[in-house]
Amino acid sequence: MIQAIRGTKDTLPSDIHAWHTLESTFRRVATSFGFQEIRTPLFESTELFSRGIGETTDIVGKEMYTFLDQGQNSLTLRPEATASIVRAVIENTLVEKNPLVRLWYMGAMFRQERPQKGRLRQFHQFDAEILGSDKPEADAEAIALAANILREIGLTAFELQINSLGNTESRAHYRAALQAHFAPFIDSMSDDSKSRLERNPLRILDSKHPEDAPAVKGAPILIDYLDESSRAYFERVQHLLTALGIPFSVNPRLVRGLDYYCHTAFEFVTTRLGSQNAIGGGGRYDGLFEQLGGKKTPGIGFAFGIERLLLLLEEEGKLPTNEISCDVYVIALDDDSSPLAMKLAQTLREHGFSATTDALRRSFKAQMRDADRTKSRFVAIIGEQERLNNKVILKTMATGEQVEIGLQDISALQELLKK
Numbered sequence: 340m341i342q343a344i345r346g347t348k349d350t351l352p353s354d355i356h357a358w359h360t361l362e363s364t365f366r367r368v369a370t371s372f373g374f375q376e377i378r379t380p381l382f383e384s385t386e387l388f389s390r391g392i393g394e395t396t397d398i399v400g401k402e403m404y405t406f407l408d409q410g411q412n413s414l415t416l417r418p419e420a421t422a423s424i425v426r427a428v429i430e431n432t433l434v435e436k437n438p439l440v441r442l443w444y445m446g447a448m449f450r451q452e453r454p455q456k457g458r459l460r461q462f463h464q465f466d467a468e469i470l471g472s473d474k475p476e477a478d479a480e481a482i483a484l485a486a487n488i489l490r491e492i493g494l495t496a497f498e499l500q501i502n503s504l505g506n507t508e509s510r511a512h513y514r515a516a517l518q519a520h521f522a523p524f525i526d527s528m529s530d531d532s533k534s535r536l537e538r539n540p541l542r543i544l545d546s547k548h549p550e551d552a553p554a555v556k557g558a559p560i561l562i563d564y565l566d567e568s569s570r571a572y573f574e575r576v577q578h579l580l581t582a583l584g585i586p587f588s589v590n591p592r593l594v595r596g597l598d599y600y601c602h603t604a605f606e607f608v609t610t611r612l613g614s615q616n617a618i619g620g621g622g623r624y625d626g627l628f629e630q631l632g633g634k635k636t637p638g639i640g641f642a643f644g645i646e647r648l649l650l651l652l653e654e655e656g657k658l659p660t661n662e663i664s665c666d667v668y669v670i671a672l673d674d675d676s677s678p679l680a681m682k683l684a685q686t687l688r689e690h691g692f693s694a695t696t697d698a699l700r701r702s703f704k705a706q707m708r709d710a711d712r713t714k715s716r717f718v719a720i721i722g723e724q725e726r727l728n729n730k731v732i733l734k735t736m737a738t739g740e741q742v743e744i745g746l747q748d749i750s751a752l753q754e755l756l757k758k
């Protein structure tokens with residue numbers, strides 16, 4: 340028996356309504372902010388991600404699905420959307436055509452992480468990016484879009500945390516201070532942190548290894564190393580969020596797992612999903628365009644993990660469920676009525692209603708049970724009697740009320756079904 344790959348999941352018909360609800364909310368809210376949809380390929384040159392996300396990150400270092408195609412090109416299933424979107428924007432000169440580009444994207448991402456609750460190898464993100472603005476207004480707008488989406492979905496058990504990673508100079512000072520701080524602890528630290536000390540000391544702050552805790556506890560804080568302009572930028576972002584009525588807290592240890600960030604970094608976290616506590620996150624990336632060969636263009640964006648949003652909705656008892664799946668279940672009582680039942684179902688569909696017939700040709704009782712199971716609002720019954728009289732019985736499932744109408748009298752049927 341061939342099974343699904345570990346860390347991948349089938350989305351079954353019983354789950355699909357919740358997905359559709361989230362997807363239409365993303366689309367609606369993003370459109371209301373003036374964002375437009377973009378779709379990029381599932382795989383890209385490996386170099387796009389190693390250059391964009393950063394060689395020293397966990398994603399590039401150990402989580403990418405990378406393979407050689409038949410032409411010996413190294414390709415990678417995208418682990419995130421931002422690098423792909425920036426590539427597409429550069430390649431299609433979108434910022435040259437319009438200095439402020441707002442894009443959203445939804446789709447599958449791939450990371451070879453250890454699967455657990457809320458952590459998959461194929462997962463799905465909703466992603467939004469604002470390209471072209473280096474103003475704090477863009478940061479506030481991106482965060483407002485994310486907050487509006489969460490509100491529209493109905494989630495409440497989360498908190499917005501923000502931090503500033505400052506500009507390049509501030510980060511360089513901080514990096515040096517961190518290295519000096521961690522150096523005396525190096526012998527007792529985890530192998531991961533040892534290898535990060537030189538290459539990416541900020542990531543040590545994120546370490547989940549208990550042996551790193553003493554060193555991390557007293558580590559210097561980035562905000563203390565921000566220069567005046569970075570500090571002013573961060574204050575302005577906070578001022579705008581407050582003006583917009585978006586609650587947040589500053590988490591000075593928030594560093595994020597991708598290397599392209601500067602200035603604002605943020606995460607929506609929950610205490611309800613165990614260790615996979617981030618339902619979404621993002622930040623500003625003013626150097627990414629240049630890193631990928633484009634001209635200097637600032638950007639800010641975020642992504643939600645759709646599976647985590649669904650888990651949290653379930654936790655909060657707010658998972659959308661499908662109430663009605665079918666308008667009319669057309670029951671044929673004998674073989675001769677079956678073509679009429681199928682024809683009536685066709686006519687109903689042509690008039691905009693959903694209609695089902697029983698392809699198993701079961702007994703009347705079994706078809707009634709099936710109408711119940713499919714949450715049909717009405718059943719239409721055609722048997723010998725009805726066939727001979729050219730009539731159909733329409734029964735309202737909720738009340739049991741029954742009326743007889745002409746089989747061809749579609750306007751009478753429409754009237755009844757609209758009630």
Ligand code: HAM
Pocket residue numbers: 418419420421450452457458459460462463464466467468596597617618619620621622623639640641642643644645646647
């Ligand atoms: P990220 O923090 O790596 O950011 O991922 C965003 C969200 O995707 C996470 O908060 C989480 O909800 C979800 N996620 C990540 N990995 C997994 C996984 N293995 N299983 C399930 N869900 C997962 C980014 O990807 C950036 N591209 C966000 C961004 C956009 N920054 C700027 N623009």
